[in-house]
Amino acid sequence: MTEFDETDMALLRLLAEDATQSAGALGREVGLSQPAAWRRIKRLSDLGVIAGRRLDLDREALGFGVTVFLGVKLATKGRVSLDDFERAVSAIPEVQTVEHVLGLYDYRLRVVARDISDFERVLRRRIMTMPGVGDVEANVLLSEERRPGPI
Template identity: 35%
Template structure:
């Protein structure tokens, strides 16, 4: 699998839009919606999977119903940004389940984390005990989300 863009025609794009919204749709219904028969639709899906355009099928969970309503975005500055330090941070942050996303940034800070917890007290514990203890963390700055206007999707 390469990281080069994959040439998507209008049928491929339609398949991806429908699957992103309804991953459990049957191949027959998907074919009907995009205007192809079932066999070509399945062949296109297989090609998109093999090319790495479709990477997984998964359930989309409601974090609020799971008791994970608190969302914070954390700017992280490292004390060392040499490759070994970056790799140490990258490896360690993967072990923190409350960190939903981690992005290396080209900014005044080095990483932006999306952290989901039950409430502000849980967040404070995760920040103090886990995030601040990550390798090479020099400082953090937290931004608390009040409402998610748009999340996920293509």
């Protein structure tokens, strides 16, 4: 495992808050020149510590006011390839995350929809019609106090 010093960790925290910052701005925050900050960021990227940068969109502002977590239990694990299920469910645009989990259900999905009737349409026409889907449990998100962030 590669060792990371305080400066590496400070850069990662700053990038996690706002990945659009320039190497110069980041360097100023941590006491490095722009080239030194850029080299450290490149090294962290090359090591795979920085796996990518993504845009955080406001779902509600885009018209997706409902988020539902689905627990999905496959009915026929032996007959349905997990890879096939993952590939098929990942192709549904409203499905934001697909997590293979241990426990009562085989998968946990995060699904966004415009409203409850839109969610029902996605559930009935897209998810429940997939081969191998057995039990499904839905939990509607009421509020989100903390978004996923840096470790």
